Amino acid sequence: MTSLPDWLVERAALDEVPPASRERIERIERAEPGELARRVAALREDNAAELARYPAAPAVAQIEARVAQARQARRRRRRRSWLGLAMSAAAVVVVVGLAALRPAADVARGAQDAPEETRVKGSPRLLAFRQVGEQVERLAQDAVVHAGDVIQLRYKAGGQGYGVIASIDGAGGVTLHYPLHDDAPPQATVMPAETAALPHAWALDDAPRFERFFFVTANDPVDVQRTLAALHALARRGDSATGSLELPSGLQQWSLRLRKADRPSTHESP
Amino acid sequence: MPVDSHTYYCTYGPMVLRRCRKLLGDDQTARDAMHDVFVQVLTHSEELADQAPSSLLFRIATNVCLNRIRSRRRRPEDGDPELLVQIAQETDPAARSAARAALDALFRHEPEDTALIAVLHLHDRMTLQEVAAEVGMSVSGVRKRLEKLRMKLHALEVQP
Missing domain, CATH: 2.60.40 (Immunoglobulin-like)
Incomplete structure (x- = not known):
């Protein structure tokens, strides 16, 4: 059985063997001459067959559509968090300001003042x-x-x-x-x-x-x-x-x- | 780093698909997982470093597949997570009989990259140095994670 793991053959086929594996691959080449070249050639054949059977264009179009969606969601999340931050900061200013202005007599009935309910626009x-x-x-x-x-x-x-x-x-x-x-x-x-x-x-x-x-x-x-x-x-x-x-x-x-x-x-x- | 999706897919797509197929078994599920991998990578393409992408794609593919294996464990039509059973067995061959029952407990509460480390070392037969380079940790850090996993498995074995 070959001592070449699949992932290392994949890296070799892409000319992306990591430095940590170079010595290992040289050792294997000495022990099993020709094995790496044979398996790299087989992988490249498999790549060509896969792309012929399933052309890249439709898959890439689907992926790009999902990427666009994901990026839009990220932008929305960022906007939401900035908005949340801005609102929190504004709320702190308002609350602190109101507390400073509030007459002492009002504080006693403060617990009875229910906060205004935030209504959801539309429903899930x-x-x-x-x-x-x-x-x-x-x-x-x-x-x-x-x-x-x-x-x-x-x-x-x-x-x-x-x-x-x-x-x-x-x-x-x-x-x-x-x-x-x-x-x-x-x-x-x-x-x-x-x-x-x-x-x-x-x-x-x-x-x-x-x-x-x-x-x-x-x-x-x-x-x-x-x-x-x-x-x-x-x-x-x-x-x-x-x-x-x-x-x-x-x-x-x-x-x-x-x-x-x-x-x-x-x-x-x- | 600007990335041309089409070139990127043609260059690395087959490699990612083989990886997903190997971990998941089923061809259609592997193709779905491959799409997920490219969506993840291309969504963050502006943050990609200008270096060999195969390592990043391999790592993301492994994580995507492990997540799918975890989530399908409760869906009986998908069968057993053979890959994780293999890891449990290879972590300690004596635990063979307990492996299936111990899987959930073994990886529960572990950082996500512990499963990745276990797959790379025990399933893909990467050396500790190779795993360390792959996940951006020190060799001793990788060794500690694997040792902790072994100890956890032993502890699970002795539980009634």
Whole structure:
């Protein structure tokens, strides 16, 4: 068996062997003359075949579109944090100023003055679409779906800065859709300001009865693991098709339920 | 550093795809992961240093795949995370029988790059020096991380 690890052959094929590996590669070349050249040639052939089979242009276009989206989200986050900082600074000035001006008598009833509620413009929304051949069909609450149907979700956070999107099914399964990974930190739950689509559509599995999507939103970063725990707890309950998630205060939840038909789909998958 | 996406993809795409395929197994999942890698790198292209990109792409590809393996552990249709089982076994061959059960506990609360270090050393057979150069740590730092992982696995073994 060759002692050349794949990653080192990859680096050699790209002429990017790191300094820490040069001695190792020389040693291998002495011990197994011609082996490196043979494997580099094979890799280059594989590269050419891959790019012929899957031309780069469509993939690069998709990647560039996602990069543009990601950069826009970054710019928005930066603006939001600067705005937050500016507002905090302004709030400190106002509060300090008001405290200085406030007559002593007013302080006694201060606790009764509830702060004005901040109203959210619009409300968070989760929309589901089913791909039927070339067409896309919007799915309303309790729409009947089938195993194999291809579903795409669109969402709007309605002015709330953070959110988690996940689903539970009639078999007690829980699937996280946003953010992508269940070990994601709270900061990864940041939501775009505009309506956005999840990057991937997916085919429904054969779990029975229903697929129920939850959109959990907040003004502050959301604890993904805690939210998933609430979803798992609900998925195990008898009222999982209708019940609510038990979430800490400050989090809001919306759900969209799709009913599962007993028979398989007649829709043609792409 | 200005990066031409098309050239970058043609030069490094196949290498990234092979890496993802090796770690994830499934071709379609590997292609999705490859896209994620390029999105991550190109989103921050202005911060890229003008040096061999293969090392950076390899590292990001490994992290993207490890994250996918972690998140699919609770999705039964994707099967077992064979790669992490292999790491657990190679960290201590005697722990073979306990490896599967110990995986979650092994990597839980560990810094993300500990799993990366373990993959590079135990799966890719990089030397400690090569791993250190790859992740930008000292050799002794890498050795300590691996030693800690071994000790953690032993501790998990003796738990009832």
